[in-house]
Amino acid sequence: MSVRYDEPNLAARAGNELIRWLAEAGISLAGTRALRVRGRTTGKVRGVVINLLSVDGRDYVVSPRGNTQWARNARAAGAVEMGPKWRSREVRIAEMADDARPQLLKRYLDRWYWEVKGHVGGLTPQSTDDEMRSAAPSIPVFELLR
Numbered sequence: 001m002s003v004r005y006d007e008p009n010l011a012a013r014a015g016n017e018l019i020r021w022l023a024e025a026g027i028s029l030a031g032t033r034a035l036r037v038r039g040r041t042t043g044k045v046r047g048v049v050i051n052l053l054s055v056d057g058r059d060y061v062v063s064p065r066g067n068t069q070w071a072r073n074a075r076a077a078g079a080v081e082m083g084p085k086w087r088s089r090e091v092r093i094a095e096m097a098d099d100a101r102p103q104l105l106k107r108y109l110d111r112w113y114w115e116v117k118g119h120v121g122g123l124t125p126q127s128t129d130d131e132m133r134s135a136a137p138s139i140p141v142f143e144l145l146r
Contacts, residue, residue, distance in 0.1 A: 003067050003138075026084035030115065035061065036081040036088065037073040045081070046070065051112050055104065059144040060096070062108050064120040071140040082144065092145040101141045102132035 024034045024047060036047045048070045053060040061080075063071040074080050074093055081088045096104065109116075109125045117124070121135035 024085050026087070031111070033082060034084055034088070035070065035074075037070055037079075038077050039069075040073050040076045046073065051108070051115070053104065053108050053111070055107055060104055060108075061093075061142050061144065062105070063140040064108075064112075064116040066121070066138050067140060071142075074142060075140070080142075080144075093142040094145055096141040096143060098137045099133075101136035101139065102129060104141050105132055105136060105139060 031051050032049050033052045034047060035050045036045050038045050046069070048068075050061045053062060061074075075095060079090050079092045082091050083089055105120075105123065106125070106127075109120065109123060109127070113120075113125050121138050123131060123135050123139075127135075
């Protein structure tokens with residue numbers, strides 16, 4: 001597994017915090033959702049904002065910045081909390097195999113490239129299949145299980 005992590009700068013952190021606050025209140029901007037996961041070492045529940053990708057009736061979350069803390073925590077916990085704080089639900093997750101990621105990444109980039117450009121392993125919506133396959137191991141993708 002690749003350990004690429006594109007750490008957000010101060011401006012990105014501030015923007016993410018505002019969007020996460022809105023998502024926690026139940027206000028979605030362009031498909032954003034609140035995700036919370038228990039920390040691996042502290043046990044504290046930490047919140048992030050994600051874009052929920054739905055494909056053929058299945059839901060996925062992507063960590064475009066790579067092997068982020070929330071992705072590591074989700075992988076270790078095997079479950080996340082989704083939704084606004086007043087209506088959250090725990091959801092089991094399964095990390096997608098590297099060979100299943102390229103088609104999901106293509107769909108993700110088609111929808112949210114304007115938001116994540118520069119933070120998704122050098123990929124664009126026009127990236128070739130080979131480029132998608134090459135970058136896929138560095139971009140965690142989780143399916144939300146029902």
